[in-house]
Amino acid sequence: MKISIDYKSGFCFGVTAAIEAAEEELRVNEVLYCLGDLVHNSVEMNRLADMGLKVISYEEMKELKNEKILIRAHGEPPSTYELAQKNNLEVLDFTCPVVLKLQQRVHTAWLEAEKIGGQLVIYGKPGHAEVIGLNGQTKNKALVLSSSEDVHLIDCKKPIVLFSQTTKDEKGFYEIADKLKNYMNDEGLNPDENLKVHNSICKLVSERVPQLQQFAAEHDVIIFVSGKKSSNGNYLYSICKEVNDNSFFISSNQEIDFQWFNNVNSVGICGATSTPMWLMKEIADFIEKSAN
Ligand code: SF4
Structure with missing residues (x-):
């Protein structure tokens, strides 16, 4: 059984920039606050949490004073910046330039x-x-x-x-x-x-549709990897499913059912703009070792 990864899947530049900024900050500081999930992917969020990223809500931000806070690629309304100023919060603004x-x-x-x-x-x-x-x-x-x-x-x-x-x-x-x-x-x-x-x-999102349609048509089974909360992930999965009925949505390798691969020659692994490439590779390795 041949397993291929769609190398056009994975983080867009907006999400990559925000994650790299968080990682860089956490190399020199123990804690960094982030308003909401940096990326709609719980596996990646757990990795960043282990490094010291603390996700807070708007309500929690009201209580936060004199700290550093990261604004993710999705962007924020003006009221968030006003609150940051009022609470003397230093803002690391990683709103995607497109947004x-x-x-x-x-x-x-x-x-x-x-x-x-x-x-x-x-x-x-x-x-x-x-x-x-x-x-x-x-x-x-x-x-x-x-x-x-x-x-x-x-x-x-x-x-x-x-x-x-944009998504x-x-x-x-x-x-x-x-x-x-x-x-x-x-x-x-x-x-x-x-x-x-x-x-x-966003062009990165609309261009992904024809690319994914082609990728989904080229494989017997599609494993689509994404966080369940990602709207981009749910949408792109529906595109795969339309083209290839043997498309399965998973967030981690624990959700894989090996019956999906009975009598199958090729498996394609792809994901959303919020899916880390390392996770798709890990899933490909897991299927390779367990199914072949
Ligand atoms: S608009 Fe959204 S999908 Fe497009 S690059 Fe920015 S964060 Fe990524």
Whole structure:
């Protein structure tokens, strides 16, 4: 049985930069605080916790004073920076540059929309850290939609500006855009004038889709490795499953069922933008030693 790893899987540069910064800091200091999970992968988070990384919530941050705190790639709303200043916290800001730019675009677009009584809409997962950061740019006045089924919540008589969380899928994004155009046409409004569509999905995420489809089609069985909380992981797994029904989602090698490999010639191992390469290699070694 041949086992291959998809070397295009694994951390994106935004996540890599934040992890390297945490590691560097923990080489000289015993403790570093991080607001929320640095990466949606419990195995990697346990490794960093062993090095001294302490993940705290917003509530815990309110009590933290005179310490250093790392802001992860997802970014934060302005209120977090205000709280850090109030509590004399030194901020190591590792907001991904792509997310930072998007925050600025959302802020500018929202100011423009406010002037003309318009509405800013974000296609994203409500409560996701990046979405909280983006919505903070609009004083939390943006409407967050998790699917095109919620389009009826938008008042289509107002001018609309549409953005996306960077890790969402293009299919869902354009479904929302198309529905909005249809609603506007039904209302006798010109979508060209009243609807601005900004596809702000990260290129690393959208390009992964055709790459993964090809990888999933080339193997008999796909082992997709990701933390269960990762929205990017759940989405990319669904892409593999669509192409190859023998795709299995695992977070660690303990979840492997060796029945999956009966009469199988090739196994492909891949993962999300939050999956460490070392974990995919470890899983490949484990399958190799146990199944062959
Ligand atoms: S997926 Fe893209 S936007 Fe998100 S952290 Fe990675 S590089 Fe940045």
